[in-house]
Amino acid sequence: MNGEWRVGTATGMVVLGTAVVVWAAFAIATDLIGAATWAHAEMVKWWLLLAVVTGVVAGLSAKTLHRADEWLDDIPAKSYLPSVAWFAGIALGAVVAALTISDLMLRIVAAAVAVTAAVFTVLRARMLRDEILSARAEYARVEALRAHGRRVRADVVEAEFTQVWVGAMMLFEVTAGYTTRTGAHRVRERLLTGIDDAPTVGGTVLLWVAADGTAPTDVFMEPDPDSIRHPDPSQFLPVSDPRMPGGDAIS
Structure with missing residues (x-):
């Protein structure tokens, strides 16, 4: 179907x-x-x-x-x-x-x-x-960006989890920096990833930017398969209600 x-x-x-x-x-x-x-x-x-x-x-x-x-x-x-x-x-x-x-x-x-x-x-x-x-x-x-833009690898400067889940995917606000012939640039984009691909500071992401990337006004961000991942992504999982002390002993 x-x-x-x-x-x-x-x-x-x-x-x-x-x-x-x-x-x-x-x-x-x-x-x-x-x-x-x-x-x-x-x-x-x-x-x-x-x-x-x-x-x-x-x-x-x-x-x-x-x-x-x-x-x-x-x-x-x-x-x-x-x-x-x-x-x-x-x-x-x-x-x-x-x-x-x-x-x-x-x-x-x-x-x-x-x-x-x-x-x-x-x-x-x-x-x-x-x-x-x-x-x-x-x-x-x-x-259009994939067809006519330029792909660059950018360093993750900030990676903030928005507490938003879309199915099994997590939404991050990621600030990434890269350098072109005109100098250093920073962009902040939303990035939807699985928990095993959670971005972390010190890692990298891939950016599709218009033209040569010297004016990053139109950007698409996606995970970099070669980047390091967050060392403890389990911290992003929802916290369950703690058990009452001695609760297991109640019958």
């Missing part, structure tokens, strides 16, 4: 699964109206089973959407795509509920939910569109 089909299938599963959960929630509420207790609402258990099953499917599909950037280059990591699918599913489910349930008050509530979710869907979709346009522009910039 190619990238377009994977992203489309996962998005569709999130939308449909969320829609069924929302519709089932309104159906449960309708079934409970007029029933003295939960036991008197005969269809509640089936609505609940349907909601749980489709909710699990929607949740698993939403998790796969976080890998959409691995399938389509135009979609950036941590994009708005999952939230677009969630809100679209809520809007769809609420619309169906407003058209099918019998209780007037619940129909009004469902319609209000549908309108609200539709507004958020449009807003997030516009943000996603801007992300995609920005990603395309960045890819074009990097391709």
Whole structure:
């Protein structure tokens, strides 16, 4: 299955699964109206089973959407795509509920939910569109630098972990220095690397710079495979909650 089909299938599963959960929630509420207790609402258990099953499917599909950037280059990591699918599913489910349930008050509530979710869907979709346009522009910039720019090896002067993880990748703010015929230059760029490639002061990175590098206004930074690595990258891992003293002895 190619990238377009994977992203489309996962998005569709999130939308449909969320829609069924929302519709089932309104159906449960309708079934409970007029029933003295939960036991008197005969269809509640089936609505609940349907909601749980489709909710699990929607949740698993939403998790796969976080890998959409691995399938389509135009979609950036941590994009708005999952939230677009969630809100679209809520809007769809609420619309169906407003058209099918019998209780007037619940129909009004469902319609209000549908309108609200539709507004958020449009807003997030516009943000996603801007992300995609920005990603395309960045890819074009990097391709132009690789095709027409110059590659230089620069010394790492500062390497600051931003505490941002993108999947298994870490985002660093790296200041690197290099020398050309016009003198010494420094650039500061973001660098996304795996934990085993964490940059360190004293190491090197590779820079793609426009023209001859004497005016580094357009730069792309990438890890240098020949550079030394951070001696203790485990320090960047999230710290887990410490155990209580003697906690292992509690039974």
